[in-house]
Amino acid sequence: MSDTATPEQSAEVDDKSKRDFLFISTAAVGAVGTAFAAWPFIDQMNPAADTLALSTTEVDLKPIEEGQSITVVWRGKPVFIRHRTAKEIEDSENVKTADLIDPEADADRVQKPEWLVMVGICTHLGCIPKGNKPGEKKGDFGGWFCPCHGSHYDVSGRIRKGPAPKNLPVPSYSFLSDTNIKIG
Amino acid sequence: MDTNNMHPVMKWVEYRLPVFSFLDHSLGTQYPTPKNLNYWWNFGSLLGLVLVIMIASGISLAMHYTAHIDFAFNSVERIMRDVNYGWLIRYIHMNGGSMFFIAVYIHIFRGLYFGSYQAPREILWMIGIFILLAMMATAFMGYVLPWGQMSFWGATVITNLFSAIPVVGDSIVTLLWGGFSVDNPTLNRFFALHYLFPFVIVGLVVLHIWALHIHGSNNPTGIDVKNKEQDTVGFHPYFSVKDLFGMGVFLMFFMFFVFFAPNFFGEVDNYIPADPMVTPTHIVPEWYFLPYYAILRAFTGDFLVYQVVSLGGLLMDAKLAGVLAMFASILLLLFMPWLDGAKVRSCRFRPIMAMAFWVFFLDCLVLGYIGGKPAEGIYVTIGQFTTFYYFFHLLVLVPLISRLERPKPLPESINASVLKAAE
Numbered sequence: 060m061s062d063t064a065t066p067e068q069s070a071e072v073d074d075k076s077k078r079d080f081l082f083i084s085t086a087a088v089g090a091v092g093t094a095f096a097a098w099p100f101i102d103q104m105n106p107a108a109d110t111l112a113l114s115t116t117e118v119d120l121k122p123i124e125e126g127q128s129i130t131v132v133w134r135g136k137p138v139f140i141r142h143r144t145a146k147e148i149e150d151s152e153n154v155k156t157a158d159l160i161d162p163e164a165d166a167d168r169v170q171k172p173e174w175l176v177m178v179g180i181c182t183h184l185g186c187i188p189k190g191n192k193p194g195e196k197k198g199d200f201g202g203w204f205c206p207c208h209g210s211h212y213d214v215s216g217r218i219r220k221g222p223a224p225k226n227l228p229v230p231s232y233s234f235l236s237d238t239n240i241k242i243g
Numbered sequence: 244m245d246t247n248n249m250h251p252v253m254k255w256v257e258y259r260l261p262v263f264s265f266l267d268h269s270l271g272t273q274y275p276t277p278k279n280l281n282y283w284w285n286f287g288s289l290l291g292l293v294l295v296i297m298i299a300s301g302i303s304l305a306m307h308y309t310a311h312i313d314f315a316f317n318s319v320e321r322i323m324r325d326v327n328y329g330w331l332i333r334y335i336h337m338n339g340g341s342m343f344f345i346a347v348y349i350h351i352f353r354g355l356y357f358g359s360y361q362a363p364r365e366i367l368w369m370i371g372i373f374i375l376l377a378m379m380a381t382a383f384m385g386y387v388l389p390w391g392q393m394s395f396w397g398a399t400v401i402t403n404l405f406s407a408i409p410v411v412g413d414s415i416v417t418l419l420w421g422g423f424s425v426d427n428p429t430l431n432r433f434f435a436l437h438y439l440f441p442f443v444i445v446g447l448v449v450l451h452i453w454a455l456h457i458h459g460s461n462n463p464t465g466i467d468v469k470n471k472e473q474d475t476v477g478f479h480p481y482f483s484v485k486d487l488f489g490m491g492v493f494l495m496f497f498m499f500f501v502f503f504a505p506n507f508f509g510e511v512d513n514y515i516p517a518d519p520m521v522t523p524t525h526i527v528p529e530w531y532f533l534p535y536y537a538i539l540r541a542f543t544g545d546f547l548v549y550q551v552v553s554l555g556g557l558l559m560d561a562k563l564a565g566v567l568a569m570f571a572s573i574l575l576l577l578f579m580p581w582l583d584g585a586k587v588r589s590c591r592f593r594p595i596m597a598m599a600f601w602v603f604f605l606d607c608l609v610l611g612y613i614g615g616k617p618a619e620g621i622y623v624t625i626g627q628f629t630t631f632y633y634f635f636h637l638l639v640l641v642p643l644i645s646r647l648e649r650p651k652p653l654p655e656s657i658n659a660s661v662l663k664a665a666e
Binding site for chain 2: 101105106107110114130132134135136137183184185186187206207208209224
């Protein structure tokens with residue numbers, strides 16, 4: 060034990076940078092490891108596989124007459140499908156896009172001009188705009204009107220007046236045949 | 244604590260775990276309390292009482308509630324009709340939420356008026372603001388659980404607030420929902436978190452009381468204790484009794500609503516089962532969120548304050564500005580100890596600040612009124628003005644008045660002020 064009592068001086072060896080390195084690298088590895096361990100507990104809150112599996116909906120368009128709208132459910136959200144009249148298509152195409160709150164040409168919002176397909180959720184805070192059923196208030200631009208905070212949409216689903224920042228979003232969809240679409 | 248007079252069993256325990264002297268020093272004869280505390284100082288203990296009532300009634304409800312979209316609404320109705328005393332326990336829990344916010348708002352305005360946030364109680368105050376935030380999250384998630392129309396659409400509107408965040412907003416909303424809309428996964432996690440958060444609040448309350456006990460209670464004069472013998476009395480029996488009396492009065496007020504007007508604070512629409520395809524025409528949050536809701540809605544494209552803070556709309560859209568303003572309205576309170584630069588705490592000796600306080604109080608009430616009205620016509624204008632004033636008070640009036648006002652002369656001591664009042 061006598062030789063362990065002497066190295067009091069050797070303890071004063073300048074190893075500060077070595078200790079700092081060890082301390083910082085240990086802490087860094089620990090932090091990264093903790094982040095990896097935390098991820099499963101965060102990601103479990105994201106949509107589960109069965110929720111994701113319900114993410115497409117097929118719709119038969121045949122029964123929808125010109126000038127009529129229907130609401131279908133896709134991913135738990137309402138999707139508005141409107142069979143637009145020739146006048147509505149013309150009106151939508153004639154709007155000057157530069158003047159809009161969220162500038163977007165009507166042609167960019169449809170695959171076939173007579174069929175307008177969009178998610179029926181107000182881009183302000185998520186209410187369902189009125190106007191998809193006959194007799195409901197359609198707002199100042201003849202399309203849809205959100206009663207929660209007063210947003211007016213036109214017949215192309217574009218925001219024209221009120222607090223909503225964006226147009227009603229168009230989901231990804233494809234025509235399986237002339238009268239059949241798959242949303243999602 | 245004199246252990247010699249203790250019962251032998253107490254003495255045995257005390258030697259191993261000194262709970263009795265701990266209680267005596269924190270709630271007992273050995274906790275010095277300013278002897279001039281008025282009834283506004285009752286609300287701290289009232290809040291503790293409400294928290295206990297909420298946890299007890301909440302755990303009872305959880306034994307009968309089913310967190311599933313197909314069963315939630317009916318399980319609440321079953322609690323109301325079939326479960327023994329279920330109606331009572333649910334009405335206590337429902338109205339307890341409102342009582343909690345009534346008490347906490349009085350408690351906060353008490354702190355603002357008497358300068359309780361000032362040094363050395365800054366951390367005590369800030370923990371209190373975090374408790375308020377935790378209470379708001381808990382109340383919001385609890386309101387979703389009965390799965391009525393307001394539950395569903397309230398949850399939709401509030402979770403959508405996060406979509407205003409640039410770039411990651413939509414991913415955050417999906418993460419919160421666990422799907423693509425408010426649905427069963429959302430209900431399930433809200434139930435889990437609604438059960439968890441009260442215990443987080445308990446933890447924060449422990450910190451709040453710990454911080455309180457370091458420097459003791461502020462008092463209506465706002466001056467420090469100078470002579471412990473003259474200025475303070477033991478918490479027990481003086482304030483334990485006064486707090487118990489306050490609890491009696493408060494419980495009468497509470498139980499009046501439970502028994503005679505149980506749905507007074509609620510919305511009738513929440514007795515309609517949730518329907519994701521039909522939005523109620525007029526969505527309103529619970530009354531205690533109305534001022535924040537008014538601030539959120541005040542930010543429209545043409546609101547002057549929005550035009551200024553967003554540099555004419557360049558920096559952010561009106562929706563994001565509204566969301567940020569709503570959170571800022573609470574988070575700004577964290578900075579009260581530094582916004583207020585006065586050397587004197589209590590508004591009793593700061594007449595100009597006292598006036599500003601009451602105008603601010605009135606402003607908060609008007610904001611609450613506007614939050615419950617539809618966003619149209621004159622309500623929009625009033626909402627925008629009162630929103631402007633809310634921030635003007637905190638960011639301009641408080642810093643300026645507190646630094647420029649010459650306070651009235653302070654009493655020599657707490658004891659002197661009590662003796663003078665008795666004359």
